[in-house]
Amino acid sequence: MANNDIIIFDTTLRDGEQSPGCSMNLSEKMMMTEILNEMKVDVIEAGFPAASEGDFKSVLEISKNSEYSVVAGLCRAMESDIDAVINSIKPAKRGRIHSFISTSPLHMKYKLQKTPEQVLELIEKSVSYAKAHCDDVEWSAEDATRTEDDFLCRAVETAINAGATTINIPDTVGYTIPEEYEALFKMLVNRVPNIDKAILSTHCHNDLGLGVANSIAGIQGGARQVECTINGIGERAGNAALEEIVMALRVRQDKLPYKTNIVTEKLCLASKKLSEVTGFNPQPNKAIVGANAFAHESGIHQDGMLKHSNTYEIMTPESVGQIKTDLVLGKHSGRNAFNDRLKTLGHALDQDNLNLAFAKFKTLADEKKDINDADLIGIVKSL
Numbered sequence: 330m331a332n333n334d335i336i337i338f339d340t341t342l343r344d345g346e347q348s349p350g351c352s353m354n355l356s357e358k359m360m361m362t363e364i365l366n367e368m369k370v371d372v373i374e375a376g377f378p379a380a381s382e383g384d385f386k387s388v389l390e391i392s393k394n395s396e397y398s399v400v401a402g403l404c405r406a407m408e409s410d411i412d413a414v415i416n417s418i419k420p421a422k423r424g425r426i427h428s429f430i431s432t433s434p435l436h437m438k439y440k441l442q443k444t445p446e447q448v449l450e451l452i453e454k455s456v457s458y459a460k461a462h463c464d465d466v467e468w469s470a471e472d473a474t475r476t477e478d479d480f481l482c483r484a485v486e487t488a489i490n491a492g493a494t495t496i497n498i499p500d501t502v503g504y505t506i507p508e509e510y511e512a513l514f515k516m517l518v519n520r521v522p523n524i525d526k527a528i529l530s531t532h533c534h535n536d537l538g539l540g541v542a543n544s545i546a547g548i549q550g551g552a553r554q555v556e557c558t559i560n561g562i563g564e565r566a567g568n569a570a571l572e573e574i575v576m577a578l579r580v581r582q583d584k585l586p587y588k589t590n591i592v593t594e595k596l597c598l599a600s601k602k603l604s605e606v607t608g609f610n611p612q613p614n615k616a617i618v619g620a621n622a623f624a625h626e627s628g629i630h631q632d633g634m635l636k637h638s639n640t641y642e643i644m645t646p647e648s649v650g651q652i653k654t655d656l657v658l659g660k661h662s663g664r665n666a667f668n669d670r671l672k673t674l675g676h677a678l679d680q681d682n683l684n685l686a687f688a689k690f691k692t693l694a695d696e697k698k699d700i701n702d703a704d705l706i707g708i709v710k711s712l
């Protein structure tokens with residue numbers, strides 16, 4: 330792995346599924362597994378096998394059917410949970426045990442009701458147990474961004490000594506900001522003596538709308554794995570959106586010289602399949618995959634687009650699997666885009682008729698939000 334290669338860890342089927350209304354049945358999860366493999370996601374977090382019979386079965390089936398992607402199962406720091414992951418990832422070509430425990434003072438005191446020393450002991454025990462059964466072990470410090478630096482360093486060092494090869498630093502509550510998250514990774518790189526034996530990972534929630542920005546800052550601080558979900562689904566305000574991170578890295582190579590394996594042309598298909606499964610679409614103005622992500626309505630923008638698409642687009646719709654740029658005809662549209670659409674519909678008008686048709690179009694656009702092709706043909710026929 331080159332030093333600027335970024336591992337994409339998709340947790341749509343685990344953290345994403347935890348978002349209200351997003352639970353998926355087995356066949357829906359299999360459909361998502363297929364597209365995630367086609368898209369060349371490096372790791373699929375398939376579920377939390379100890380959580381339910383259904384989750385166990387899903388991780389088992391995904392393990393049997395994941396040709397390209399590593400299959401990870403999540404577990405708490407306890408043997409019964411770890412056993413459930415071991416048994417469910419058995420058929421996987423490449424499986425991963427992902428164990429987590431909270432490390433912040435708040436979580437340790439109120440949620441776990443354990444002392445920091447007890448938590449360190451549990452990290453050592455659980456990661457060693459997992460390692461005895463699987464070479465690929467990831468450990469997560471839940472609520473890492475509200476954890477004291479000294480304790481986080483000790484916890485990470487303990488997990489690596491016990492055999493963890495990926496260390497995840499989640500912003501569990503979506504609290505951090507980019508500068509701080511980048512510094513947190515740099516602090517770990519500088520202070521944890523065995524840090525070179527593990528890959529650092531981001532895992533950002535979107536409570537302040539900073540999930541993607543924080544993930545990128547984490548990469549700049551030294552992370553080489555990013556945990557994310559399709560359409561950014563996940564607990565509360567969601568997780569960092571896979572499609573946004575991947576395209577930010579691709580479009581801004583000048584400032585972000587990192588590489589992922591993702592087949593970006595499949596991003597919209599993955600988004601659509603997820604919407605089909607969950608029953609809700611991302612908002613129309615959602616970056617990359619939203620219905621309006623490549624739609625232009627203002628006349629000035631449409632005119633620019635017709636002259637050169639780089640005027641108002643920083644990536645092509647084809648590069649993310651959107652069919653084509655959509656010049657939406659409405660009251661803000663200009664004569665150039667109007668004429669262009671008429672020509673596409675097979676109606677090349679002379680100047681006088683074009684003036685007449687354009688005037689009728691503007692009158693109609695004042696009454697109706699979007700003008701469709703049938704409306705345009707109606708205008709031409711009325712001339």
Ligand code: KIV
Pocket residue numbers: 344429469470471472497499500501502532534
């Ligand atoms: O947000 C979080 O902390 C998690 C961990 C279980 C990785 O989802």
Ligand code: ZN
Pocket residue numbers: 344499501532534
């Ligand atoms: Zn999470």
